[in-house]
Amino acid sequence: MKKLIGVLCALVVFLCAGTFVFGASGDVPGFIRVGVTNVSGSLYYVTFPEGFAVYEYSGGEVYQKYCYPDVTQVELVCEGGYINVYDEYGEELFISYGDTSQYFVGSADIENGTFTEGGRICRGGLMLYRCGSGYSYINVLSLEKYLYGVLPKEMSASYPIEALKAQAVCARSYAAQTVRSGGKHGGAGYDVCCSQDCQVYGGMGCESAKCTSAVSDTTGKLVYYGGVPVSCYYSANNGGWIESSQEIWGGGAGYLKAKKDEFNPSDTWEIVVPDEKLKSLLRSAGYNVGNIQKVQVTKRSEGGSVLEMEFTGDAGKAVIGKDRIRSLFGTSAMRSLKFDITENGYELVKKVVRQPVNRESSFTLDQYYVLDRTGEVMVLNLNEVVAKSLSDALVIKKAETLTEEKVVEERSGYDGIKISGRGYGHGIGMSQTGAREMAAQGYGYEDILKYYFTDVTIQ
Ligand SMILES: [Zn+2]
Structure with a gap:
């Protein structure tokens, strides 16, 4: 009997709610799936102050399947390959879906509403997606509101507003392109992760009024090249030279070209690596060259980024390419590929x-x-x-x-190598500190984007 009532309720709710589509505006997808973490737990208590609904995500749009405006608390139970939803009294809401589906629970007001789970307030909704032996814990939310939580993490709110607006358009262009291409982490059920691998997303807790207005002042704006919206890349400081994607990543793009950067401020760093340490770093990376005899840069980009290095020891030689150089020394210690080497710097x-x-x-x-x-x-x-x-x-x-x-x-001094570098990050596309400098000199966000990306339009 209970089940029958439930079915009837679900049916009534379904009929009442209809299937609402919340989608894209122009070339900007309406929603994005942000991978928060991997979980193994099977029981989640979720609160929805604005009421609760079940949605399906598809290509940047969400479809409302069921809506319960009066239900504000639910339990999600993952069992037997399905996710069951119960209300606060333990009554089944008869919403049961496969755990590798793109169904998720969210606020009845999916664009502006919030939910709370594990003491954390988030925008939009929560998707659990079977991945390996556990689940991907995914926050599905409006793409514009996702940017509210990206901006303060990717650029200091103390930067001038025009720099923040340029950053907002960059972050939107990157996110939009990632969603359109099916997600950088599509296999794990989401579009972007919340770390530097994609863009840092700090959640609702990190939002700031100034960053939020930089997003809303540029709502829907993307970077276009040849009439097509493109992905945007940026790094903290390019060491004085904008790198081309062709030289650094190997994939040419007409708008990611190399040139000298006259706005990027100086940012230098230095690391010293003793011979014994270098020997062990090389060994952990799978190269046994014995006692180090010579370290050389054998290939550079036009702008000075190191593309290849050669390490010679008494037991052999290792040639390491651009993709592995920073990870060999540690990406936080070796802040960029723009560096010079001094050998045996003792006196x-x-x-x-x-x-x-x-x-x-x-x-x-x-x-x-x-x-x-x-x-x-x-x-x-x-x-x-x-x-x-x-x-x-x-x-x-x-x-x-x-x-x-x-x-x-x-x-x-030291017995080994001294690495003297400049810049922070890959140096392709926009320099964030260069954008700050341009904004301080009175340039607008469109000028900034057009300076860092070749032949683009902003629309
Ligand atoms: Zn990622």
């Missing part, structure tokens, strides 16, 4: 030390002696001799170990 420093005279010629005396300027040695009887002047004489005291001053050379 010999002269230093004066006092040390015992050669042990074989040292001796201990049992009397006092005086050596006068003629070289004659006399035994000194302290009771009888009154010295007129001792300035020309060496007085040798009884029982003294003789020491002498000596100049020695000591190694100072």
Whole structure:
């Protein structure tokens, strides 16, 4: 009987709600699936202050399947390959769907509403997608509102508003292109992850009024090249030269061309890697070259990025290409590929030390002696001799170990390589600090984007 009532309820609700489509506006997809984490849990309590609904996600649009405006709390139970939804009284809502489907639970107001799960307030809805032995925990939300949580993480809110607007259009273009192409993480059920691998997404908790207005002031704006919307790339600092995607990634794109950057501010860094450390880094990366003898840069891009390095040791040679160089040294230590190398940067420093005279010629005396300027040695009887002047004489005291001053050379510095670099990130597309500089000089966000991306339009 309970089941029958449930079916009837679901049917009534379904009929009442109809299937609403929330979709794209122009070339901007309406919604995005953001992978938050991997989970193994099977029970989730979710609160929906604006009421609850079930949706299906498809290519940047969401379709409302069932709507329960009066239900504000649900339990999601993952069992036997299905996800069942119960209300707060434990009554089945008869919404059961396969866990690799694109169904998800969300606020009845999917564009503006929120939900709370595990103490965290999020926008939109929650999808659980079977992935390996666990689930991908995915936040499905309006793409524009997703940008509210990207901007403060990708650019400081203290930057001028025009720089923030340029960043908003870049982040939107990247997200839109990723959704259109089926998602960078499509196999795990979502479009973008929330780390630097895609764009950092900090959730609703990190939103700031200034960043939000940079997004809303540019609503729907994308970067176009040849009349087609394109993905945008950016990095913190390009070291003074905008890199081409052709040279760095190997895929040419007409709008990602190389040129000198006259706005990018200087940003230098340095790391020192001793020979032993370098040897072990190479070994962990699968190269056994033995004791390091020579380190060379063998290929560079036009703008100075290192594309290939050669390490020579007494047991062999390793040639490492651009895709593995930063990970070899650690991507946070090696902030970019624009660097120079100095080998064996130690120097010999002269230093004066006092040390015992050669042990074989040292001796201990049992009397006092005086050596006068003629070289004659006399035994000194302290009771009888009154010295007129001792300035020309060496007085040798009884029982003294003789020491002498000596100049020695000591190694100072490092034994290995010093890497002196500039810039932070891949250097392709927009330099974020360059955008800040342009905005400070009075350029608008469209000028900034057109400076960093060749022959593009913003619309
Ligand atoms: Zn990613």
